[in-house]
Amino acid sequence: MSSLSFTERGGGGQPPARRVALLxxxxxxxxxxxxxxAAHPDAFTVVALAAGSNAGLLAEQAGRLRPRAVALGDxxxxxxxxxxxxxxxxxxxxxxxxxxxxxxxxxxxxxTSGVVSLRPVLAALRAGKVVATANKETLxxxxxxxxxxxxxxxxxxxxxxxxxxYASPLAWLRPIDSEHSAIWQCLVGESMTAVASLILTASGxxxxxxxxxxxxxxxPAQALRHxxxxxxxxxxxxxxxxxxxxxxxxxAHWLYDVDYDAIEVVIHPQSVVHSAVRFVDGSLKAQLxxxxxxxxxxYALTYPDRRPSPAAPPDLIATSRLDFRAPxxxxxxxxxxxxEAGHLGPRASAALIAADEVAVARFLDGSxxxxxxxRLLEAAVERFGVAGDAPDIDGLVALDLEVxxxxxxxxxxxxx
Amino acid sequence: MSSLSFTERGGGGQPPARRVALLxxxxxxxxxxxxxxAAHPDAFTVVALAAGSNAGLLAEQAGRLRPRAVALGDxxxxxxxxxxxxxxxxxxxxxxxxxxxxxxxxxxxxxTSGVVSLRPVLAALRAGKVVATANKETLxxxxxxxxxxxxxxxxxxxxxxxxxxYASPLAWLRPIDSEHSAIWQCLVGESMTAVASLILTASGxxxxxxxxxxxxxxxPAQALRHxxxxxxxxxxxxxxxxxxxxxxxxxAHWLYDVDYDAIEVVIHPQSVVHSAVRFVDGSLKAQLxxxxxxxxxxYALTYPDRRPSPAAPPDLIATSRLDFRAPxxxxxxxxxxxxEAGHLGPRASAALIAADEVAVARFLDGSxxxxxxxRLLEAAVERFGVAGDAPDIDGLVALDLEVxxxxxxxxxxxxx
Numbered sequence: 104m105s106s107l108s109f110t111e112r113g114g115g116g117q118p119p120a121r122r123v124a125l126l127x128x129x130x131x132x133x134x135x136x137x138x139x140x141a142a143h144p145d146a147f148t149v150v151a152l153a154a155g156s157n158a159g160l161l162a163e164q165a166g167r168l169r170p171r172a173v174a175l176g177d178x179x180x181x182x183x184x185x186x187x188x189x190x191x192x193x194x195x196x197x198x199x200x201x202x203x204x205x206x207x208x209x210x211x212x213x214x215t216s217g218v219v220s221l222r223p224v225l226a227a228l229r230a231g232k233v234v235a236t237a238n239k240e241t242l243x244x245x246x247x248x249x250x251x252x253x254x255x256x257x258x259x260x261x262x263x264x265x266x267x268x269y270a271s272p273l274a275w276l277r278p279i280d281s282e283h284s285a286i287w288q289c290l291v292g293e294s295m296t297a298v299a300s301l302i303l304t305a306s307g308x309x310x311x312x313x314x315x316x317x318x319x320x321x322x323p324a325q326a327l328r329h330x331x332x333x334x335x336x337x338x339x340x341x342x343x344x345x346x347x348x349x350x351x352x353x354x355a356h357w358l359y360d361v362d363y364d365a366i367e368v369v370i371h372p373q374s375v376v377h378s379a380v381r382f383v384d385g386s387l388k389a390q391l392x393x394x395x396x397x398x399x400x401x402y403a404l405t406y407p408d409r410r411p412s413p414a415a416p417p418d419l420i421a422t423s424r425l426d427f428r429a430p431x432x433x434x435x436x437x438x439x440x441x442x443e444a445g446h447l448g449p450r451a452s453a454a455l456i457a458a459d460e461v462a463v464a465r466f467l468d469g470s471x472x473x474x475x476x477x478r479l480l481e482a483a484v485e486r487f488g489v490a491g492d493a494p495d496i497d498g499l500v501a502l503d504l505e506v507x508x509x510x511x512x513x514x515x516x517x518x519x
Numbered sequence: 520m521s522s523l524s525f526t527e528r529g530g531g532g533q534p535p536a537r538r539v540a541l542l543x544x545x546x547x548x549x550x551x552x553x554x555x556x557a558a559h560p561d562a563f564t565v566v567a568l569a570a571g572s573n574a575g576l577l578a579e580q581a582g583r584l585r586p587r588a589v590a591l592g593d594x595x596x597x598x599x600x601x602x603x604x605x606x607x608x609x610x611x612x613x614x615x616x617x618x619x620x621x622x623x624x625x626x627x628x629x630x631t632s633g634v635v636s637l638r639p640v641l642a643a644l645r646a647g648k649v650v651a652t653a654n655k656e657t658l659x660x661x662x663x664x665x666x667x668x669x670x671x672x673x674x675x676x677x678x679x680x681x682x683x684x685y686a687s688p689l690a691w692l693r694p695i696d697s698e699h700s701a702i703w704q705c706l707v708g709e710s711m712t713a714v715a716s717l718i719l720t721a722s723g724x725x726x727x728x729x730x731x732x733x734x735x736x737x738x739p740a741q742a743l744r745h746x747x748x749x750x751x752x753x754x755x756x757x758x759x760x761x762x763x764x765x766x767x768x769x770x771a772h773w774l775y776d777v778d779y780d781a782i783e784v785v786i787h788p789q790s791v792v793h794s795a796v797r798f799v800d801g802s803l804k805a806q807l808x809x810x811x812x813x814x815x816x817x818y819a820l821t822y823p824d825r826r827p828s829p830a831a832p833p834d835l836i837a838t839s840r841l842d843f844r845a846p847x848x849x850x851x852x853x854x855x856x857x858x859e860a861g862h863l864g865p866r867a868s869a870a871l872i873a874a875d876e877v878a879v880a881r882f883l884d885g886s887x888x889x890x891x892x893x894r895l896l897e898a899a900v901e902r903f904g905v906a907g908d909a910p911d912i913d914g915l916v917a918l919d920l921e922v923x924x925x926x927x928x929x930x931x932x933x934x935x
Binding site: 264266267268288289290291292293294297299302369371379381382383384385386387388389390391392393395398401402405407408409410411412414415416417419420422423424425426427428429 | 682704706710785795797798800802803804805814818823825826828830835841842844
């Protein structure tokens with residue numbers, strides 16, 4: 104376990120170049136992470152890149168960033184592309200864990216999807232690496248496994264110097280997500296004992312002002328039009344149902360060790376205030392930004408420092424107006440269901456996030472209507488989340504498969 | 520000079536009770552400070568209280584807080600009231616400095632008015648005390664004298680531990696003012712090298728939407744109706760002319776060591792966002808609160824900790840909407856004049872704040888019209904601020920008298 108103090112890590116002066124492994128380099132977050140890494144060659148050494156099947160883009164990224172090692176999920180395709188001379192090709196089912204735990208890696212960026220991403224996250228933390236994660240399962244399904252490791256790493260630093268930026272679990276498990284990055288940024292320099300509540304903002308999605316009748320007949324094309332962020336299909340549908348915000352409530356619970364009752368959700372259609380923290384003295388701190396994922400990605404890489412970024416700053420005068428209102432859990436029940444799953448515990452949360460994958464896929468393929476998404480989520484939480492102990496990593500992977508199988512192949516929620 | 524590290528001061532655990540001298544205990548800020556101190560008897564020991572002439576209230580406060588010593592500007596009145604047995608009465612022209620530099624005082628709260636308040640501020644900092652100041656002259660007129668002392672105190676701590684909360688000049692010279700407290704709160708845990716600009720918000724005052732013709736005929740009664748804050752007459756008129764915001768720009772320059780070009784002013788009629796900081800990566804942090812001075816007062820006393828406060832937290836959902844727009848320096852020229860004074864240097868800033876006292880008094884007594892306020896400010900800056908070195912404390916006191924005499928007794932700006 105590496106437990107260098109802030110000063111040994113270069114705190115207070117020029118920090119040493121961080122040696123980075125990027126898992127999932129060819130997806131949306133991965134590609135933007137490559138941009139951030141390439142913009143700061145003095146700050147980062149890219150040691151390893153891993154991707155799923157896009158061998159061409161991986162080779163292009165390798166040519167640009169010159170990693171020591173690469174891995175491709177589709178190993179056959181890896182033989183094909185031209186990699187820079189001397190680049191090591193890592194294969195096998197545990198390739199991600201191998202890259203994440205290399206001696207020459209300090210920071211692992213997890214931009215891969217699915218509950219299987221928990222394996223490299225856990226391996227990296229056990230090896231004393233910093234993990235920056237964009238993978239929602241890390242905390243929604245695995246919060247109970249991941250956070251004790253991050254807290255142990257922080258506690259070891261705090262024992263020497265409680266003021267060290269690495270004395271916080273957030274220094275070890277860093278969120279890449281605009282809302283949680285916002286809360287993290289509001290918390291730097293503050294004590295968690297001073298926090299009264301966390302306030303997650305939500306755009307409210309495209310159906311914020313729709314009637315229940317209109318919501319009942321929403322089409323995939325309508326749901327894919329997000330008002331403020333340009334994102335992938337899954338997360339756009341999750342924003343429309345507010346399931347995304349529900350998952351973020353669960354993430355916040357684990358990441359910041361805050362009770363569910365102290366996590367508020369506020370609808371903020373302009374998506375300029377990314378989230379906020381209310382303190383015990385009545386003060387509220389908010390982080391604002393333009394909708395550009397390069398900002399939270401970069402903050403997760405440069406913490407505790409900040410560096411110039413191509414992300415445009417928010418212009419309060421041009422924006423002119425920021426609105427806030429309460430979420431309507433009647434029209435958007437996914438938020439309530441997620442809170443209930445969080446209260447039930449890790450099995451329920453893991454069932455919820457697996458079920459949401461199935462539900463969104465089935466909505467997009469036309470086999471489930473829009474109100475069927477929260478109905479399926481609630482059914483999954485009730486069926487899989489009520490009984491049983493908190494699963495370990497093998498249990499989580501098994502549960503994930505079980506939930507997907509249960510709802511993908513039955514007649515649940517079929518259009519009538 | 521006391522330069523205990525954060526840990527020696529109790530950082531990371533329960534901080535020791537801070538021993539406090541409150542100068543100006545019977546004014547608006549002083550009375551609210553007494554409330555804050557009385558609410559946290561475990562955190563503060565009130566060693567000394569000083570007031571101007573309100574002997575009755577001072578005696579009442581002494582009975583409640585049991586200070587070891589009290590001083591009253593009007594020494595004759597001090598003999599009268601019943602003080603608790605054993606309370607020392609301090610007199611003489613240097614009574615405030617005597618109280619501020621006592622060995623048994625750690626933190627001096629300066630809630631007195633006028634440039635003369637710089638004397639106890641400078642004496643306290645030279646004695647290694649923490650100063651929390653609500654006195655605008657401290658930075659507008661005396662920034663060049665005060666900040667080097669605060670920076671030296673911070674540097675001595677930083678030499679041992681750059682992560683110590685006392686390694687920041689703001690730990691030694693603490694602003695009691697909602698805007699500067701907001702910026703300070705946004706800066707904790709951040710490096711000043713990461714700051715791109717400071718954003719001071721302004722309510723815009725009661726004439727935000729008035730035409731130049733309407734502004735020309737504003738009466739004192741109209742100007743005294745502040746839309747969001749309940750404050751004294753002087754500061755309410757300063758809000759109506761935006762002179763107050765101009766003075767805050769100068770304070771920000773000294774307090775945060777930021778160029779004038781990197782200090783923005785944004786009109787925000789709801790006064791919920793108290794101010795904000797834009798960072799080099801495009802992130803913006805804002806502090807929000809209800810208009811309650813007990814919040815910035817308490818933060819200045821409890822930093823780096825926070826404690827429960829009777830200040831109601833802001834309710835984003837109830838507020839529903841926050842608006843922002845650019846200030847109009849055409850209708851509100853005091854903002855431009857203050858920036859120019861800041862650029863000219865300490866003589867000009869000191870002339871500006873002295874002139875503003877005269878201008879507001881003359882507006883309230885009917886001998887100057889509303890547009891005459893910025894005209895008088897500009898004349899004072901041009902006449903006293905262009906030539907000459909940065910004054911020392913005696914020079915500042917002399918300049919203050921000179922400016923007041925020049926504009927109070929001439930026919931400048933008389934109503935025509």
